[in-house]
Amino acid sequence: MSNVYRPTWAEINLDHLWHNFEEAQNQNLTKKVIPVIKANAYGHGAIEVMKHLYDQGVRYCAVSLLEEALELRAHFDDIDILMLGPVMENDILVCSLNHIEFTIYDYHVYESVLKFKHSMICHLKVDTGMSRYGFKDVEQISHVVSDLxxxxxxxxxxxxxxxATADQDETFFQKQLEQMRLILSNLKKIPPVVHVSNSSSTFKYESKIEFTTHVRLGISLYGLSLDEKKPNIKPVMTLKSKIVQIKELNEGECVGYGATYCATEKQRVAILPIGYADGWIRKNRTGHVQIHNKKFKIVGTICMDACFIQVDETVNVNDTAILFGDLISIDDVAKRLNTINYEVVTQISYRVPRIMIKGDKKND
Ligand SMILES: Cc1ncc(COP(=O)(O)O)c(C=O)c1O
Structure with missing residues (x-):
């Protein structure tokens, strides 16, 4: 029996997910693709996504948090899990006991590692220009690597x-790449796994990078990209909700909190059971949704659990609205919200069930 009751859901197309993985793999046949499934697989459902990748033979993944790593470990005991984010000294033992590969990104983490005697698997992160996590000083990197x-x-x-700029500024990208080359050339012995590329760099530059063994594929695994020239990838998430009530408004009647929208003539307004607590934030009020291959305007203020759509006579209770994923793309919503596609998919909240689909199977 299903435990999904609400008529609002995100469809996750596993065939598209695998297509995207293979596209990245086929571009770089000698490198291994590490799927980045942090933040609940960018909102797509980390366990289900990993399960599908696992069934296709993938045995490596990357996350940000120890909580994310442990959740995956509870479901998969024979995969390699790399934790990209920071690790606290008290948690190093938890990583070790659960065979979680963690990142040494700073001298104090290196010193913490030396205090333990338990076996542990680590990656060293170096900062080549983004000024986020990572060692910067070339001599210090050599010393820490050879000591470890x-x-x-x-x-x-x-x-x-x-x-920092693989999707936008090639000059800055090349500077970072050169710095990585310099860091590696200064090492007596290079660790066996070397990885630098995110999605954008995987598709644009990785085939020309001679010193790496792996890539870390995040956003493009989910069929999205910030590159102007999009790779051949397919969006994975479609957000849907069913109309649960239709109101016939008379001229002058208003809808929603603040009565911000009032009918200027007789009008039909459909109520969709999705709101800002689902990640369908109030700023979406300027947009449209798709019903029957046609776009209809969102009206009024978006509530915590519902929003209002101005519809015509062709629309009925139980019809499915597509909030994004077909005529209206995730990129369209990102543009509407003045943000990036990463934020649109990761903010769809835990309240929205993720329904895995394969092929063209539609759940409406
Ligand atoms: C360290 C690291 N590697 C890889 C990725 C994946 O990047 P993208 O989603 O652009 O492929 C991220 C994402 O933020 C990251 O922080």
Whole structure:
């Protein structure tokens, strides 16, 4: 029996997910793709996404938080899980006991690692220009790498950096790449796993990078990109909700909190059971939704659990509205909200059930 009751859901197309993974893999046949499934797989459902990738043979993934890593470990005992975010000294033991690969990004984390004797698998993160996590000083990096390689309890499996502008500024990107080259050339022994690319760099530059073994694929695994020239990928998430009531408004009658929208003539307004607590934030009030291949205007103020759509005679109770994922894309919504596609999908909240689909199966 299903435990999904509400008529609002996000469809996650697993065939598209795998298509996107393969596109990245086929561009870079000698490199391995590490799917980035932090933040609940960018809102798509981390366990289900990993399960599908696992069934296709994938055995590596990356997350940000230890909580995310442990949730995955509880479901998959034979995959490698890399934690990209910060680790607290008290949690190093938890990583070690659960075989979570963690990131050493600063001297104090390195010193913490030396206090333990439990076996642990680590990656060193270097900062090549983004000024976020990572060691910066080339000599210090050499010293820390060679010291970690001498420690019996530490497996220094990888070294990596992260790009700030792969999707926009090639000059800055190349500067970071050069800095990574310099850092690696200064090492006596390079760790076996070297990874630098995010989605944008995976598609645009990775095939010309000679020193890496893996890429970290985030947003484009979900069929999205910030690049002007989009790779051949397919969006994975479609957000849907069913009309649960239709109001026939007379001229002068208003809808919603603040009575911000009032009918200027006889009008039909449909109520969709999705609101800002679902991540369908109030700023969406200027947009449209799709019903029967046609766009209809959102009117009034978006409530916590509902919003209002101005509809015509063709629309009925129980009809499905597509909030994004077809005529209205995730990028259209990002533009409407003056943000990026990453934020649109990650903000769809836990209250919206994720329904996994394969092929063209539609759940309405
Ligand atoms: C360290 C690191 N690697 C890889 C990624 C994936 O980036 P993208 O989603 O642009 O592919 C992220 C995402 O923020 C990240 O922080």
């Amino acid at each position: 390689q001498k420690q019996k309890h530490v497996e220094l499996k990888g070294i990596f950096t992260h790009f």
